[in-house]
Amino acid sequence: MPGLRNFAREKSGRSALRMLVGGLVVAAFAAMAPAQAQEKQVLVLGVDISDARNFDPARMADYSSPITNGAVYDSLVTQKPGEYETVVPSLATAWERLDDGKRLRFTLRDDVMFWDGSPLTAEDVKFSLDRLLNVKDQPAVYASNLEKTEVVDAHTVDLYIKNPSEPIMINLAAPAFAIYSKAMTEAQGGVSTPGAEQEDSATQWLNQNSAGTGPYHMVQWERNAQIMLQKNPNYWGGEVPFERVVIRHIGDSAAQLLALENGDIDAAFNLTTEQLATLEDSADIDIARGLSLDYVYMTLTSGAELNEALAKTENRLAVAHAIDYDGIIEHLMGGNAVRPVNFLPIGVGGSTEELLEQIGYKEDLDKARELLAQAGNPDGFTFQLSYANAAIVGTSYQLLAQKIQSDLARVGITAELNPMDQVQLRTQYTGGETQSVITFWNPPSPEPQLWASASIERVAKRVRWDVPQEVRDVVAAAGAEQDPAKRIELYTEYTQMLQDQGNYILLFQPIYRIATSQAIEDFDLTAAGWQVQMGDIKPAQ
Amino acid sequence: MIRYLITRLASMVVMIVLATLVVFLISHLVPADPILAQLGDMQAANPAMVAAYRARWGLDLPIWQQYFIFLEGLVQGNFGISISTQRPVLDDILQYAPATIELSTIAFLLSVIVGVPLGVIAAVKRDSWIDHLARLLSLVGVSAPTFWLAFVVLALFYGGLQIAPGPGRLDVIYLPPPFVTGLYLVDSALAGQWDVFRNAAAHLVLPSTVLAATTLGLITRTTRAAMLEALGQDYVRVGRAKGLKERTIIVRHALPNALIPVVTLGGLAYAVLLSGTVLTETIFSWPGLGRYTFRSAVSLDFPAIMGITFLVAVVYLVINLIVDLSYALLDPRVVRQ
Numbered sequence: 026m027p028g029l030r031n032f033a034r035e036k037s038g039r040s041a042l043r044m045l046v047g048g049l050v051v052a053a054f055a056a057m058a059p060a061q062a063q064e065k066q067v068l069v070l071g072v073d074i075s076d077a078r079n080f081d082p083a084r085m086a087d088y089s090s091p092i093t094n095g096a097v098y099d100s101l102v103t104q105k106p107g108e109y110e111t112v113v114p115s116l117a118t119a120w121e122r123l124d125d126g127k128r129l130r131f132t133l134r135d136d137v138m139f140w141d142g143s144p145l146t147a148e149d150v151k152f153s154l155d156r157l158l159n160v161k162d163q164p165a166v167y168a169s170n171l172e173k174t175e176v177v178d179a180h181t182v183d184l185y186i187k188n189p190s191e192p193i194m195i196n197l198a199a200p201a202f203a204i205y206s207k208a209m210t211e212a213q214g215g216v217s218t219p220g221a222e223q224e225d226s227a228t229q230w231l232n233q234n235s236a237g238t239g240p241y242h243m244v245q246w247e248r249n250a251q252i253m254l255q256k257n258p259n260y261w262g263g264e265v266p267f268e269r270v271v272i273r274h275i276g277d278s279a280a281q282l283l284a285l286e287n288g289d290i291d292a293a294f295n296l297t298t299e300q301l302a303t304l305e306d307s308a309d310i311d312i313a314r315g316l317s318l319d320y321v322y323m324t325l326t327s328g329a330e331l332n333e334a335l336a337k338t339e340n341r342l343a344v345a346h347a348i349d350y351d352g353i354i355e356h357l358m359g360g361n362a363v364r365p366v367n368f369l370p371i372g373v374g375g376s377t378e379e380l381l382e383q384i385g386y387k388e389d390l391d392k393a394r395e396l397l398a399q400a401g402n403p404d405g406f407t408f409q410l411s412y413a414n415a416a417i418v419g420t421s422y423q424l425l426a427q428k429i430q431s432d433l434a435r436v437g438i439t440a441e442l443n444p445m446d447q448v449q450l451r452t453q454y455t456g457g458e459t460q461s462v463i464t465f466w467n468p469p470s471p472e473p474q475l476w477a478s479a480s481i482e483r484v485a486k487r488v489r490w491d492v493p494q495e496v497r498d499v500v501a502a503a504g505a506e507q508d509p510a511k512r513i514e515l516y517t518e519y520t521q522m523l524q525d526q527g528n529y530i531l532l533f534q535p536i537y538r539i540a541t542s543q544a545i546e547d548f549d550l551t552a553a554g555w556q557v558q559m560g561d562i563k564p565a566q
Numbered sequence: 567m568i569r570y571l572i573t574r575l576a577s578m579v580v581m582i583v584l585a586t587l588v589v590f591l592i593s594h595l596v597p598a599d600p601i602l603a604q605l606g607d608m609q610a611a612n613p614a615m616v617a618a619y620r621a622r623w624g625l626d627l628p629i630w631q632q633y634f635i636f637l638e639g640l641v642q643g644n645f646g647i648s649i650s651t652q653r654p655v656l657d658d659i660l661q662y663a664p665a666t667i668e669l670s671t672i673a674f675l676l677s678v679i680v681g682v683p684l685g686v687i688a689a690v691k692r693d694s695w696i697d698h699l700a701r702l703l704s705l706v707g708v709s710a711p712t713f714w715l716a717f718v719v720l721a722l723f724y725g726g727l728q729i730a731p732g733p734g735r736l737d738v739i740y741l742p743p744p745f746v747t748g749l750y751l752v753d754s755a756l757a758g759q760w761d762v763f764r765n766a767a768a769h770l771v772l773p774s775t776v777l778a779a780t781t782l783g784l785i786t787r788t789t790r791a792a793m794l795e796a797l798g799q800d801y802v803r804v805g806r807a808k809g810l811k812e813r814t815i816i817v818r819h820a821l822p823n824a825l826i827p828v829v830t831l832g833g834l835a836y837a838v839l840l841s842g843t844v845l846t847e848t849i850f851s852w853p854g855l856g857r858y859t860f861r862s863a864v865s866l867d868f869p870a871i872m873g874i875t876f877l878v879a880v881v882y883l884v885i886n887l888i889v890d891l892s893y894a895l896l897d898p899r900v901v902r903q
Contacts, residue, residue: 067738067739069738075857075861078650078651078652079651079652086605086606086609161615161618163605163606163609163615165615166606166608166609166612166615167608228652247742247853248651248658248661248662248853249662249851249853249857249858250734250735250851250853251734251738271738273734273738273851274734274851274853275733275734275851276848276849276851276857277717277733277848277849277851279717279720279721279849280717280720280732280733280849280850280851283720283721283724283725283732284732284733286725287724287725287728287732289732289737289738446596446598446864447603447864448596448598448599448600448602448603448864448865448866449596449597449598451598451599451602451603452597452598452599452602455602455610455611466607469606469608475608479607479608482611483607483608483611
């Protein structure tokens with residue numbers, strides 16, 4: 026029985042070992058394998074997909090599902106890996122601002138077909154965006170600035186914007202703004218008109234199939250087991266490299282590593298820092314890297330009712346100067362992370378490592394002690410540090426918290442560790458009841474305004490920071506600014522304001538690493554929202 | 567007998583309602599907001615969306631009313647809609663249950679088929695090498711943590727020796743057989759897809775062995791102890807005195823008497839297997855109920871938690887009933903009382 030798993034497998038390696046251990050049956054099948062081994066036709070990815078709840082673009086709100094949706098849908102515009110300040114054409118070839126930015130006019134490509142062979146028109150764009158607005162599920166909040174859509178002609182569509190000073194172009198590249206076929210979706214009960222939140226019934230079909238223009242189309246989703254994609258024969262971007270893509274659920278990272286080493290999967294998405302370290306020198310396995318826009322950060326409250334000491338700005342800044350940031354990145358992340366200055370991750374809004382050099386917090390124990398003395402707490406103080414009992418980007422919150430606890434002890438600050446259940450933590454944190462938390466930020470789209478407004482609105486409430494009007498003015502001005510250089514200047518000014526305030530301490534922004542087999546190449550990671558440029562992956566030459 | 571059955575069934579209904587009530591109250595007492603397990607950061611800060619979600623899932627109603635809605639649905643065979651998957655809970659359970667049932671049934675059969683004979687032999691050949699071997703196996707099976715054992719066998723037979731298939735129910739190249747029962751072995755056999763059958767069977771070997779390890783140990787030890795006691799009884803001495811064959815004494819006379827504690831334990835073990843496979847399922851990426859239960863619990867998906875509670879309660883009670891009824895077969899005295 027064992028050994029049959031290799032029947033019709035593309036790879037033929039290790040047959041000698043199998044003959045030794047598996048006996049004649051294994052040998053017979055291993056010998057058959059090379060006959061079918063010419064061209065690799067199936068791409069198999071090992072991913073923890075247990076978080077996936079649905080794949081309907083108008084409803085999707087999970088971490089792993091955009092990997093699939095990024096491969097089966099296109100949006101009007103897209104972003105190249107590493108270039109998150111600008112958008113490039115995708116289904117739209119050109120766009121212009123009309124009526125002072127109250128209307129955006131998009132010209133569509135005229136050679137795009139959906140996977141079923143029907144042509145893409147402005148009607149499909151209108152249908153998709155209207156449905157996003159009217160289904161009113163989670164992704165709709167990203168479109169809150171979109172008033173309505175209007176078809177101009179078959180290949181021109183206008184988007185009406187409520188507030189032109191709030192940027193929207195980068196959001197349009199996100200998976201929530203996917204464009205799909207009106208005909209296919211309506212045939213499955215899709216509704217895009219007001220009332221869709223009650224009447225639409227296409228989600229069930231969209232969870233098993235896709236209606237897009239991407240390089241692949243979805244043919245199956247078996248929950249907690251696998252997702253199967255088929256080549257799109259009508260893809261507008263040229264020949265698609267694989268016949269099929271299988272996204273295989275492997276929840277345990279050690280099992281993912283074994284499957285990769287055995288050649289059963291071509292890429293392992295969820296390995297830990299230690300596991301990746303063992304692969305660094307491997308001759309058979311490559312590691313694809315990509316700077317994410319996610320980060321792990323720590324908050325300190327301004328609420329004197331919660332902690333009198335933390336309510337003093339000098340004490341918060343003392344904490345910020347007592348943390349060994351390089352040690353965290355070096356030892357807990359194996360060097361695979363960077364650190365942004367404050368709430369804007371490196372790669373957006375002018376946030377860079379140079380800026381960190383200039384205005385970032387640096388480990389400086391003398392300065393920390395000085396700040397404590399200024400605050401009237403020369404012997405330090407005590408606060409409660411809350412975090413989730415969970416793993417995070419290859420390490421764990423527990424390790425991070427312990428590291429910070431020992432760092433702060435050097436200047437007499439005592440962090441009492443308070444691990445808790447994730448949802449409980451979130452309840453306390455969003456309720457503004459925590460003194461300090463370590464948590465994670467994962468953006469829906471690389472629009473800097475999303476981070477900036479969060480940091481002065483909802484997150485500010487969580488740390489009980491009463492945000493002054495001048496800070497709000499700078500953020501609003503940055504959002505409305507059309508000139509890139511001036512925009513960066515404004516965001517830098519805002520970042521400095523956050524630094525002086527000391528409520529947020531950015532710990533690290535991970536470089537995501539995915540281990541891949543040498544059977545594939547051009548495996549490019551992206552932080553734009555869909556993790557990997559699936560359409561670019563090819564069989565190794 | 568009929569009266570006994572009716573009383574038992576009536577008490578089962580009461581037990582099930584009590585079990586769901588307890589779980590309902592505990593899960594609602596957790597100081598965490600279920601909305602925050604479902605909504606993203608921007609969404610959770612949007613009052614209109616939060617209100618719409620609460621209203622949609624009935625989370626704005628008083629707790630007792632939520633419980634009665636659950637009971638009302640239950641009576642109509644409706645478990646409600648899962649907040650996470652946004653599908654009927656019954657659909658979710660029906661989808662995940664076959665994978666768990668297939669895995670635990672194979673594991674259970676494995677532990678009985680190996681455990682009972684091993685226990686009998688260990689008792690008959692007391693203090694022989696086979697007795698010591700059985701003791702060692704039981705000890706390892708009972709004491710080795712499941713997640714550790716699961717990973718070790720996976721690393722050894724899949725990673726190192728490469729004679730076993732990896733995680734999941736089937737290799738990537740096979741499609742699941744046409745759905746009849748959801749049990750891949752049964753469905754593939756019905757469809758005559760013998761290659762799928764062999765692959766599914768191969769995928770079952772490691773996880774079912776790991777799962778069986780704990781119950782195998784328990785069953786072996788219990789069988790051995792019960793057999794030793796039975797072999798010391800007067801009727802065995804009488805049988806020997808009458809010149810019966812040793813084989814007849816063991817199989818016909820001692821074993822049936824020794825089976826009562828084994829059946830009790832076996833029934834419980836099967837229920838534990840059906841409801842407690844979360845670690846094995848995680849490591850072997852097995853799309854079963856364990857994983858679903860875990861995710862429902864951590865995301866405070868109340869309808870799903872309640873559906874599973876109901877299911878687990880029913881499984882335990884039904885298995886207990888079967889165990890009690892089987893006493894009558896094994897021991898006629900039970901009926902006479």
